[in-house]
Amino acid sequence: MAQVKITARNNGPFRVEAPEGSVELVDADGNKFDITGKPAFSLCRCGGSINKPFCDGTHSKIGFAAAEAAVKKEDAQGTPDPGALPK
Numbered sequence: 858m859a860q861v862k863i864t865a866r867n868n869g870p871f872r873v874e875a876p877e878g879s880v881e882l883v884d885a886d887g888n889k890f891d892i893t894g895k896p897a898f899s900l901c902r903c904g905g906s907i908n909k910p911f912c913d914g915t916h917s918k919i920g921f922a923a924a925e926a927a928v929k930k931e932d933a934q935g936t937p938d939p940g941a942l943p944k
């Protein structure tokens with residue numbers, strides 16, 4: 858089982874859950890964000906947060922819509938998935 862779990866929330870942020878100290882969050886220059894004491898945090902993916910890279914809930918105010926369903930690689934390339942159920 859993975860130690861770090863990242864969940865794409867429906868029309869919302871990426872939720873990161875990891876044991877404390879097992880993940881680092883850094884900016885483009887490699888400077889660390891202080892996530893001490895946070896076993897879980899949410900990263901903005903709508904671009905609207907004023908507290909980037911963290912989600913501040915703005916996504917719900919601006920009507921952010923995201924496609925977050927996991928798709929098998931074969932399906933994404935247009936090749937039929939032999940395990941798929943008929944529609």
Ligand code: FES
Pocket residue numbers: 869870871900901902903904905906911912913914915916917
């Ligand atoms: S995803 Fe929540 S503010 Fe951007």
